[in-house]
Structure formats: C-alpha cells, structure tokens
Amino acid sequence: MSKIFQHLVSSAVPVPIENIDTDQIIPARFLKATTRDGFGENLFRDWRFDANNQPKADFVLNNPIYSGKVLVAGKNFGCGSSREHAAWALADYGFKVVVSSFFADIFKNNALNNFILPVQVSETFLDKVFQAIEADPEAKIEVDLENQLIRIVASGEQESFDINAYKKTCLLNGYDDIDYLLSLRQDIEKYEGTRAFNF
Amino acid sequence: MGKTLFDKIWDSHIVMSKPEHPDAVYINTHFIHEVTSPQAFDGLRKRGIPVFRPQKTRATADHNVPTLEQHLPIKEALSRHQVEMLTKNTTEFGVELYGLGHPYQGIVHVIGPELGITLPGMTIVCGDSHTSTHGAFGAVAFGIGTSEVEQVLATQCILQYKPKRMKIAVNGTLKNGVLSKDIILYIISKISASGATGYFVEYAGDAIRNLSMEARMTICNMSIEMGARGGLIAPDETTFSYIKGRQFAPQGAEWDKALAYWKTLFSDDDAAFDKVLTFDAADIEPQITYGTNPGMGMGVTQHIPALDQVEEKERPSFKKSLEYMDLQPGSALLGKKIDYVFIGSCTNSRIEDLRLVADYVKGKRKADDVVVWIVPGSKQVEAQAKAEGIDKVFAAAGFQLREPGCSACLGMNEDKVPAGMYCISTSNRNFEGRQGPNARTFLASPLTAAAAALTGRVTDVREAFGH
Numbered sequence A: 001m002s003k004i005f006q007h008l009v010s011s012a013v014p015v016p017i018e019n020i021d022t023d024q025i026i027p028a029r030f031l032k033a034t035t036r037d038g039f040g041e042n043l044f045r046d047w048r049f050d051a052n053n054q055p056k057a058d059f060v061l062n063n064p065i066y067s068g069k070v071l072v073a074g075k076n077f078g079c080g081s082s083r084e085h086a087a088w089a090l091a092d093y094g095f096k097v098v099v100s101s102f103f104a105d106i107f108k109n110n111a112l113n114n115f116i117l118p119v120q121v122s123e124t125f126l127d128k129v130f131q132a133i134e135a136d137p138e139a140k141i142e143v144d145l146e147n148q149l150i151r152i153v154a155s156g157e158q159e160s161f162d163i164n165a166y167k168k169t170c171l172l173n174g175y176d177d178i179d180y181l182l183s184l185r186q187d188i189e190k191y192e193g194t195r196a197f198n199f
Numbered sequence B: 001m002g003k004t005l006f007d008k009i010w011d012s013h014i015v016m017s018k019p020e021h022p023d024a025v026y027i028n029t030h031f032i033h034e035v036t037s038p039q040a041f042d043g044l045r046k047r048g049i050p051v052f053r054p055q056k057t058r059a060t061a062d063h064n065v066p067t068l069e070q071h072l073p074i075k076e077a078l079s080r081h082q083v084e085m086l087t088k089n090t091t092e093f094g095v096e097l098y099g100l101g102h103p104y105q106g107i108v109h110v111i112g113p114e115l116g117i118t119l120p121g122m123t124i125v126c127g128d129s130h131t132s133t134h135g136a137f138g139a140v141a142f143g144i145g146t147s148e149v150e151q152v153l154a155t156q157c158i159l160q161y162k163p164k165r166m167k168i169a170v171n172g173t174l175k176n177g178v179l180s181k182d183i184i185l186y187i188i189s190k191i192s193a194s195g196a197t198g199y200f201v202e203y204a205g206d207a208i209r210n211l212s213m214e215a216r217m218t219i220c221n222m223s224i225e226m227g228a229r230g231g232l233i234a235p236d237e238t239t240f241s242y243i244k245g246r247q248f249a250p251q252g253a254e255w256d257k258a259l260a261y262w263k264t265l266f267s268d269d270d271a272a273f274d275k276v277l278t279f280d281a282a283d284i285e286p287q288i289t290y291g292t293n294p295g296m297g298m299g300v301t302q303h304i305p306a307l308d309q310v311e312e313k314e315r316p317s318f319k320k321s322l323e324y325m326d327l328q329p330g331s332a333l334l335g336k337k338i339d340y341v342f343i344g345s346c347t348n349s350r351i352e353d354l355r356l357v358a359d360y361v362k363g364k365r366k367a368d369d370v371v372v373w374i375v376p377g378s379k380q381v382e383a384q385a386k387a388e389g390i391d392k393v394f395a396a397a398g399f400q401l402r403e404p405g406c407s408a409c410l411g412m413n414e415d416k417v418p419a420g421m422y423c424i425s426t427s428n429r430n431f432e433g434r435q436g437p438n439a440r441t442f443l444a445s446p447l448t449a450a451a452a453a454l455t456g457r458v459t460d461v462r463e464a465f466g467h
Ligand code: SF4
Pocket: B062, B063, B107, B108, B109, B128, B130, B345, B346, B347, B405, B406, B409, B410, B427, B428
C-alpha cells in the first residue's frame, strides 16, 4: 500500500447502490485475520460469490469490462460498523478512490488513514459519473488532490471536492496521524498534569 | 452564550487545537477487543513503542467467542487465534484483560458500565461503533477504526474534528408495552440511517429522563445507526445511584469530588445546538424493521411502504432490500411466521432486559418450530440471572440461555441464523448477512421478541397488556 496519494487517472467500477454498509463491504465472518493483508479477496464477498463460492455473473466486480482504481457508489457509503477492515479490503483489492454523494463518518476517517481518498460529490455529478461509465465502461476519471478536482476525462465535466487541509497534507506526503500525535508528547503530559481526577 | 454538555466535555479534553488541524483529544478510557486490536498492537511493535498509558485501556474477548462451553478451548482455529493474540498482546503490553473464564468477561459495552469503569464526563473510545452506548452516562463516547486504536494506545489521544451538535427531545409518556428500544427504532425510522451523520446527539426530554440507566444505554447504543458520531444523556440521580458502589467507581472523598463535578454536566439553557428535533412519546408504538438498514422500520401494526410511497431515486435500493427479505411492498408484518429469536447484543442483553423477558414468558412455552437464543451481555449478567432464577424460567419456556458474547448480533462465531430464515433480534443491525449469510433480520425490542417467541409470529405485544 503506497502511503502517498497525489493524482490519478483511471477507469472506474460502478456500484449504484445506496447505504452500502461495512457488512457488505466485508462480512463479519471474514474479520478473523490478525494482519492487515489479504482482505481484498473477500471484498463484497456475498455480492460477488454465491453459497457455493462461485462468482455471481451479475455483480460488477465479476464483469471483466469494468476495472480500475476508482469505486463509484450510491449515497451513504460505508455506514455501519467502525471496522477498518472495510477500508483494508478496498485498499487490498486495489481501489485508491471511492466516489459517492455521501459518506459515513467513521468510514471516511478509516479510508483516509489507509490512504484511500473518499471523494464526496453532488448527487448530480454522481449521476453524470454513473452515466459516463454506462456509456463507456472504460471511461476515465481523473482525481487531482492538489487542486481538489474530480473530472470525467471524456466530457471534461468536473467538480471540486472538500478535504481538510491537514488530511490533504498527510495524503500528499505520506504522513500519518500517529507521527503527528507522537510529536505532541510534551503537550499530552502537560495536559495530564492539569486533570483533577485520576480517571 | 452557554455550552452544550457535549462541548463541555470535549473542550475540557483538548490537548492541542491548531487551525486546519483536527483536535488532539485526550481519552480517559479505551476499551479493546480481539477483532479490531491485533493490527494496532502490530503497529506499535513496528514503531518500537510501548502502550503510553496501559492502565487506561481495558480488554475483553467478546465478538468472536463461542457461547456454549466457554471453558473448553475454542474449536474454530481462526477465532481461537484471534482470542489468543489478544491474551498475548495484552500480556506483552501490560493491559488488563477480562478474557474468557474471567468473572468480568462480556460484551465490551456491557461490562464498562456494569463495572463502574464508564463514568460521566469521560472521553471513551473503542474500536467498535456501538461505543456510543457509554454516552448514557453523560460521557463523550464513540467508535474508532484500528489505526485510531493504535493512536490511542500510542499516545492516549485521538485526532478528531469536532462534530456538530444535535438535540433530540422525546417528551410525554410512553404507552404500555413500549420500551426504550422502540423509542430509538422510531427515531431512526423517522430521520433515516444517515439522518444524524456529522452530529453528536444529546437525548433529552422527560420520556428520556424517566428511563432507567439500562434503558438509556439502549438508546445511546443505536445513535450510530442514524449516522451520529455518538449520543449522550446528561447525568442525573439515576446515573449517580447506578454508578455508586460498582467495582471501579470512585469511593469516599474521590466520590464526593467526582459527584460535585458530574453535577455540572448538563447543557446550559442558552446553549446552541446545530439542529433540534422533538418527538412525542405517545406517538410511539412497538417497532419492527422490515428492510436491511435500521432506518427501514415501522410500528408493528403498520404496513411496509408501497413502491409509490418511496422516492423514485430510492426505489432500486428499496426493492433490492425487500427482495433480500422476501417481503412485498405494501404488506403487513403482523402474523408473519418467524424461525429464530435472538435476545442479546450490547443493545439489549442486560439484566433488566432478561428480567423483562422472564416476567413476560413466565409459565409459558415457546412456539414449537422457533429456536430461541438468550445471550447475556456478560458473566455478571449471567450470574445475576441465575441468582434470580431467571434461567429456570427460560428453561421451562424452551429458551436456550447461552454464555456471554456478541453471538448472533454479527455472526462471527458459530451462532448464525441459517440462510433464508427470519429472526426477530434485539440487536442493532439488520444488514444483509449480518446474522449469517442470507439470514433475514427483524429488529425489535426484547418484549416484541419474547412475544414472537411464544407465538412463532410477529406479534403486537400490547395485546398481552390489553392495550
Ligand atoms: S453485540 Fe453486536 S453491536 Fe454490540 S459490540 Fe458486539 S457485535 Fe458490536
């Protein structure tokens, strides 16, 4: 997993379903590993495979015409559990960007902590992205973090997206939160000295 | 301008607040369990650093443990490995563990409160979204991911942007047969599974005030199911008398000092909320969900929305959900045959829940073709149930009282609902496959679940109370 994210041009995989929860992204029975690797195999497990572990032909990840590092999904993506395994599964499968019109809070943090960029766009733009992929499964999507822009390459339609400045710096440079917090050690000890209680 | 309860607690825990940066927030209590912690401990090893304040983290094994024969080695190899890793990691890093066999073991959100570890005014995190449960004590408690677990282990702090504040007031008197679970299912059905995303919710109003501590925990527990970062309730005499005398609660002079502080924990009259919602308790009937997210709920006597009552944009997801549940738009659920009843999870597995169910089913027998699992939230709840003879009531009713753990709430252990079967569950999520591949979940209160256990069908529990 590369820790740096700057700029990407890729085709995209569409999953136009709303409220995709973390149990769909990675069902709980696959959370037994004690490392961060290998979760991609079980990404969207129950949508991808039937009870006999045969790929379901109608699910988009089993359709070879769709591929790429960008996942495009309906609103309220990543709701449900706080399990970071959902972000690990997406990263392990090879996704670098998830585009949706709305993200669940904890998922957004987890994605960013794993150097996956959640790009929140308007409902209108999301529809345009879905339409572009429907018209051409190989349609390219461009994501420019520095300028906070997402673009449908063929049509040139673009929209800007929000990301907080701190997280942006982290992604562009490959820093993580622990590096920052560890640098605050003296402040943390000073704060502890001011607490009136020992709990 | 006054401050909200949430602001009072949050602001007093800020270690560092810089422009354009998330706040570095000090954490008083950190709970961990076997599923979301191993990769965090690995991270510490890779960086070559210890746990910064090991005495502020407590561990238990809950998500993955069997609920039968817990004294025997865990059969399933991967689960066993995860539980063993927790023992190894907590030993190596000096963290207290209430593992299998320990009298304090149980679901992490059940044991924190019952041991007096969860206290008003605290900041509390855990690698589990239902950490919001602890907010019932007037604490700022929320779920975090594993990278964040590592942050807290490494620094006792977490980086977070401050959420917005929402107040949800529920006023008036609840009808007979309506429980706090129904209140929260009702609210979520009204505002949707994403209706509180970005907010921290404070629950208020006399209907909330009149609830017991355990009933308040059920409400705060499900805050996450409407997308909220967490939920909390201002502490009061109910809170203080619940805490007093518990194993790890402050004592003597410490207690007096703490109590004086806790009494300052309320939202000032002129505090500003970003959003305020108000509900009337009298409007709430026993609730049940019909779909595959907790927002898809209704009164137990109502009908599932017909297609034309659903916004066009949402129809594909709605249809997909009902296909999964094998239910027809516009149909009623009352009388629908069910196969399983699960009474458990951090939402409804406390002693009050078990007492309520036992009172209701005493001297009665479950329907023949229904499997009923009762999974207590902790070893202490289990022991209390046995001390009160509740186990005998369940045995006579044909209910199976199992050992503590998350169990069929998420189907990580062997307690899974078989494919295609319907389960009335007191847990908090009805997602596809949550209780087992292709299992179908109806979320409801412990009373509605108990009523279904007796009839084998979706039942209006108020009938037993003569409305
Ligand atoms: S009981 Fe269910 S919701 Fe609660 S902590 Fe366990 S798995 Fe999570």
